[in-house]
Amino acid sequence: MSQAQAQSGDLFARDRSIPVRQRPRPEYEALGVPAGTFMAFPSLQLDAEYNDNVFAVSSGADSDVIVHIKPMIELESGWSRHALAAYARADIARYNDFEGENYEDYGVGASGRIDITRAANLAAGVDYASITEPRTSSNAPASTREPISYDMTSGFIAGSRVGGRLKLSARGDIRTYDYEDGITLGGVVVDQDNRDRTITSLTGRGDYAISPATALFAQVTTNKRDYDTATSVLLPARDSDGYEILAGSNFELGAVARGEVAVGYISQEFDAAVYDKIDGFGARAQLEWFPTQLTTVTATGSRTIEDAGIAGAGGYLSSAIGVQIDHELMRNVLLNAGLTVSQDEYEGIDRTDGRTQMSVGGTYLLNRTLGVSVTASHFEQSSDGANGGSDFDVNRLAVSLVAQF
Numbered sequence: 001m002s003q004a005q006a007q008s009g010d011l012f013a014r015d016r017s018i019p020v021r022q023r024p025r026p027e028y029e030a031l032g033v034p035a036g037t038f039m040a041f042p043s044l045q046l047d048a049e050y051n052d053n054v055f056a057v058s059s060g061a062d063s064d065v066i067v068h069i070k071p072m073i074e075l076e077s078g079w080s081r082h083a084l085a086a087y088a089r090a091d092i093a094r095y096n097d098f099e100g101e102n103y104e105d106y107g108v109g110a111s112g113r114i115d116i117t118r119a120a121n122l123a124a125g126v127d128y129a130s131i132t133e134p135r136t137s138s139n140a141p142a143s144t145r146e147p148i149s150y151d152m153t154s155g156f157i158a159g160s161r162v163g164g165r166l167k168l169s170a171r172g173d174i175r176t177y178d179y180e181d182g183i184t185l186g187g188v189v190v191d192q193d194n195r196d197r198t199i200t201s202l203t204g205r206g207d208y209a210i211s212p213a214t215a216l217f218a219q220v221t222t223n224k225r226d227y228d229t230a231t232s233v234l235l236p237a238r239d240s241d242g243y244e245i246l247a248g249s250n251f252e253l254g255a256v257a258r259g260e261v262a263v264g265y266i267s268q269e270f271d272a273a274v275y276d277k278i279d280g281f282g283a284r285a286q287l288e289w290f291p292t293q294l295t296t297v298t299a300t301g302s303r304t305i306e307d308a309g310i311a312g313a314g315g316y317l318s319s320a321i322g323v324q325i326d327h328e329l330m331r332n333v334l335l336n337a338g339l340t341v342s343q344d345e346y347e348g349i350d351r352t353d354g355r356t357q358m359s360v361g362g363t364y365l366l367n368r369t370l371g372v373s374v375t376a377s378h379f380e381q382s383s384d385g386a387n388g389g390s391d392f393d394v395n396r397l398a399v400s401l402v403a404q405f
Helices: 003-008
Strands: 033-035 038-051 064-077 083-095 103-117 120-132 149-163 166-179 197-211 214-227 240-253 257-270 278-292 295-307 315-330 333-346 352-365 370-384 392-404
Touching: 214 257, 240 278, 257 295, 278 315
Parallel strands: none
Antiparallel strands: 033 038, 038 064, 038 392, 064 083, 083 103, 103 120, 120 149, 149 166, 166 197, 197 214, 214 240, 240 257, 257 278, 278 295, 295 315, 315 333, 333 352, 352 370, 370 392
């Protein structure tokens, strides 16, 4: 049992080790600006990015240099009990050659927690974001003059209670998506209303600690996906109901490793018979390995059912595995590398997409106000089947300067 567990009696704490990215660095952390009983943390990030395939096409790729301006402010309470936080951020992108790709994304949100007792709490939050869909998205129409943008509004309410070896938790979520129509180079409107939807979900979970470092759990999630309009005259809306049943373990192996692994069954059934039911094996996992105090290796995996934005398909099974390595070369020099491999199997149409993402980078913290980072990444898609999409790859190189206060 860790010192923190011994002091709090929390059989579900997994805090023997701290990942490299979360490790406190007081001499390089922003001091913040006092605002009553809150602290404000403003920051500004400037990115210069080179992209060798702006439109994510298989041939005739166009490259460009993009400048991103990313202001953000976070507000956090400093109370001994309860918590309240809010944020506002933006990503303003300007392309040197292809001005039609310019966008101004932004988001705002707030969340709070009420500590009823030391062992029970309630939390809630709301978010709103205006987002530009990347050209690499499998659901994005390739023929539009400008990338597709959409608004996403979300909210949640959650609660948990710990009593002895038993921890019970529940959470409800709602998300709405509102897409803007696209326009082709020939002036034809590409209708995106059929992608507008509201997703509601409810999750219940129970954890039982069999030791101070290991807990078994069962989790059930139900969801309802309501679409605003039909895909076409022949293809009705993709309204559906689904659920996910998982069982697994949450554990910590001394100061060497910790994680959570769960497997189970997933299912999504559509109201319209034209769309095939999707079901099968479901899984979620995250494992953290600490070979040294200066290195963190994180492995992730998942198998879920996602919404499709392609005519004829109600959804697809998405399987993904990934690994991320973070290393503290010096107190103020952080290195990272990542690899993710995923596969999307569409139901109702003959299409399977394979995707590979790789990245390497580093961050140099000059002081508590300024930091510089460099990231190189590679994205590759291969699509098979009679209804397959295009095969392409995208390479990016980005240099970022961050000022925080």
